[in-house]
Amino acid sequence: MNSFxxxxxxxxxxxxxxxxxxxxxxxxxxxNGRRILALSAFEEGDKVRYLTSAGELSxxxxxVDHIEKGGAVPLANSPESAAANLAIAPPETQPSAxxxxxxxxxxxxxxxxIDRGYIAKLEGEARTGTKEASFxxxxxxxxxxxxxxxRGDLEHALSDExxxxxxxxxxxxxxxxxxYVYLRRSEYKQALEYLxxxxxxxxxxxxxxxxxxxxxxxxNKMDLAVAEWKRALALRPDPEVQAALEKAQQDKxxxxxxxxxxxxxxxxxxxxxxxPALARDVLRTLEMHFSAIESELNYTxxxxxxxxxYTQEVFTDITRAPAWAGALYDGRIRVPxxxxxxxxxxxxxxLKHELTHSFIAQKTGSACMGLKESCAIRAPTWIQEGMAQxxxxxxxxxxxxxxxxDYSDGHMVSLGQLEGDWTxxxxxxxxxxxxxALANVEFIVEKDGMGDIERILDRIGSGMATEAALKxxxxxxxxxxxxSTVEYLKKTYGR
Numbered sequence: 001m002n003s004f005x006x007x008x009x010x011x012x013x014x015x016x017x018x019x020x021x022x023x024x025x026x027x028x029x030x031x032n033g034r035r036i037l038a039l040s041a042f043e044e045g046d047k048v049r050y051l052t053s054a055g056e057l058s059x060x061x062x063x064v065d066h067i068e069k070g071g072a073v074p075l076a077n078s079p080e081s082a083a084a085n086l087a088i089a090p091p092e093t094q095p096s097a098x099x100x101x102x103x104x105x106x107x108x109x110x111x112x113x114i115d116r117g118y119i120a121k122l123e124g125e126a127r128t129g130t131k132e133a134s135f136x137x138x139x140x141x142x143x144x145x146x147x148x149x150x151r152g153d154l155e156h157a158l159s160d161e162x163x164x165x166x167x168x169x170x171x172x173x174x175x176x177x178x179x180y181v182y183l184r185r186s187e188y189k190q191a192l193e194y195l196x197x198x199x200x201x202x203x204x205x206x207x208x209x210x211x212x213x214x215x216x217x218x219x220n221k222m223d224l225a226v227a228e229w230k231r232a233l234a235l236r237p238d239p240e241v242q243a244a245l246e247k248a249q250q251d252k253x254x255x256x257x258x259x260x261x262x263x264x265x266x267x268x269x270x271x272x273x274x275x276p277a278l279a280r281d282v283l284r285t286l287e288m289h290f291s292a293i294e295s296e297l298n299y300t301x302x303x304x305x306x307x308x309x310y311t312q313e314v315f316t317d318i319t320r321a322p323a324w325a326g327a328l329y330d331g332r333i334r335v336p337x338x339x340x341x342x343x344x345x346x347x348x349x350x351l352k353h354e355l356t357h358s359f360i361a362q363k364t365g366s367a368c369m370g371l372k373e374s375c376a377i378r379a380p381t382w383i384q385e386g387m388a389q390x391x392x393x394x395x396x397x398x399x400x401x402x403x404x405x406d407y408s409d410g411h412m413v414s415l416g417q418l419e420g421d422w423t424x425x426x427x428x429x430x431x432x433x434x435x436x437a438l439a440n441v442e443f444i445v446e447k448d449g450m451g452d453i454e455r456i457l458d459r460i461g462s463g464m465a466t467e468a469a470l471k472x473x474x475x476x477x478x479x480x481x482x483x484s485t486v487e488y489l490k491k492t493y494g495r
Contacts, residue, residue, distance in 0.1 A: 026040055026069055028041050028067055028068075029064070042067075043061060046062070048061050062146055062147070091177060091210075104122070104143065105139065105143040105146075108143040109143055109147045114144045114148075119137075119140045135167065135168055135171075139164070140164075141160045141161070142160070142161060142164040142177065144156075144160040145157045145158075145159075145161040145177065145181070146177075149181065149184075154181055154365040154461070154462075154463075155461075155462060157181050161178045171201075172202035172205055175198035176195075179211050183214055185362075186218065186301070186302060186362045187302050188214075188216075188218035189215075189303065191211065191214075195208060195212045204235060206232050207232075209228040209231040210228075210229070210238065210240075212228040213228035213241070213244065214244075216228060219304075220267050220304070222251055222252045223252065226248050226249055226252055229248065261279045261280065261283060263286070264287060265304060266287070266304060266305050267305070268308070268309070269308050270282075270337075277341065278309070278340055281342050282309065282337075283307075285343045285347075285348050285351055286305075286307065286351055289348075289351060289352040290355065293352070293359050293391060294359075297359055297453070297457070299454070301358065305332070307333045307335070310337070327350040329354040329355075329358055333354045333358065335351065349392040349393060352391055352392045353388045353391065356387055356388040357384060360383070360384055360388075361379070363457050363461060364379045364457055365378055365461045378461060379466075380419035381419060381437070382415055382419065382433070382436070382441075383453075383466070386438050386441030386442075387441055389437065389438040389441075390438060390441050396439045396442050396489060396493065399435040400492070400494075401494075402435070403435055403489055404489050407482070407486045412482065413432060415436075415481065415482060416467070418433055418436065418437060439485050439488075440482070440485045441453070442485075443481075443484060443488040443489075444456075444474070446488065455473045456473050
């Protein structure tokens with residue numbers, strides 16, 4: 001295989017670490033494409049239960065596509081292990097526990113689609129004004145929302161869940177589910193409004209402080225997040241909450257002596273060892289990059305973005321990132337700045353790279369609960385990394401001849417293989433992946449502008465598979481796109 005010039009990769013949601021192989025394990029594949037590694041997994045009623053090092057966890061069966069038996073057991077401290085232990089599932093409290101809810105749900109969702117005619121019938125019956133009829137209409141819309149959520153369609157899930165709430169405004173399960181969808185959309189303030197109502201209705205429900213802690217973490221209010229997650233654990237043991245609490249406490253302890261600064265779109269914390277002038281320069285640089293990315297993607301994140309500046313030692317300890325990682329985004333942008341007194345070109349590029357990840361994650365409805373391994377990521381890795389490289393100013397010139405040659409020799413890696421986790425890749429394969437990711441994104445942008453990227457991301461955010469989104473926007477599948485990209489490289493850079 002041809003060799004590429006050295007590429008300095010920037011960490012997104014996964015470190016390029018080598019994985020050891022061990023005993024057999026199971027992989028749970030969710031309908032949104034996410035994969036969860038477990039020591040074992042099995043179906044039980046309407047749940048999929050799975051065993052991890054943190055104990056037995058469960059997911060609603062409705063969001064699971066299938067279970068793959070066998071594979072390698074994740075290492076104790078690997079990203080796969082953390083992901084297996086920290087799956088973010090919808091709240092366990094459901095509004096259909098009584099009143100024939102199961103029968104209504106089966107009538108609403110069948111044959112892989114939503115029966116809107118049946119929902120209209122339930123709404124008509126609710127106009128009689130009886131409490132039972134209203135509750136059935138609420139269940140109908142909730143069932144539709146659950147189905148849409150399982151397909152990644154957050155917009156319609158939110159609409160149906162909020163409509164359900166109009167028929168049963170005091171139902172704790174509905175309040176929690178509306179809040180959950182808002183959290184998946186990174187709209188933390190809106191989630192808190194519904195969680196406050198849920199707290200009044202069901203003060204002892206452990207799902208309320210669990211989701212409230214997530215809201216506060218997203219708003220960078222660490223003290224409040226810690227307090228809520230402690231309350232959640234006091235009400236019910238929960239390995240997911242325990243892991244999030246430990247991470248929040250670690251952040252809180254590290255950041256207690258940090259100074260704070262703020263700008264229009266960012267809340268920044270920095271170690272006392274950092275120069276105040278550097279903090280101001282970082283915010284100025286981020287605001288500049290924010291305007292550029294906002295204009296390119298025609299999207300504005302709904303909440304302030306958290307940024308933390310660390311010394312190199314603390315960055316490595318807090319994030320457990322490899323030594324080569326220039327920065328990290330896990331719901332907040334984390335950057336090592338030791339020895340710097342102002343933003344140099346390398347730091348500026350790193351900030352723009354990670355900020356691009358933040359924009360794409362929020363635009364596509366991805367969400368994090370305080371740990372990068374618990375992020376539910378929608379946009380495939382090749383689009384994430386291709387866009388981040390393109391935004392920071394990288395182009396394919398230095399790699400074009402190698403990519404053209406590899407394509408001609410049949411040594412290229414398919415985009416389908418670059419959709420998911422890159423953690424298993426060796427360093428050379430990772431550089432290859434980064435080069436192909438950039439080349440394909442570059443071709444899309446240079447051919448018809450950033451509007452096509454925007455439309456592709458919008459469709460991914462609505463739950464559409466990436467290749468289907470490409471076919472709808474570009475009228476090309478993965479094979480067509482790869483071939484067109486190579487032709488672009490030949491024409492633009494030559495052999």
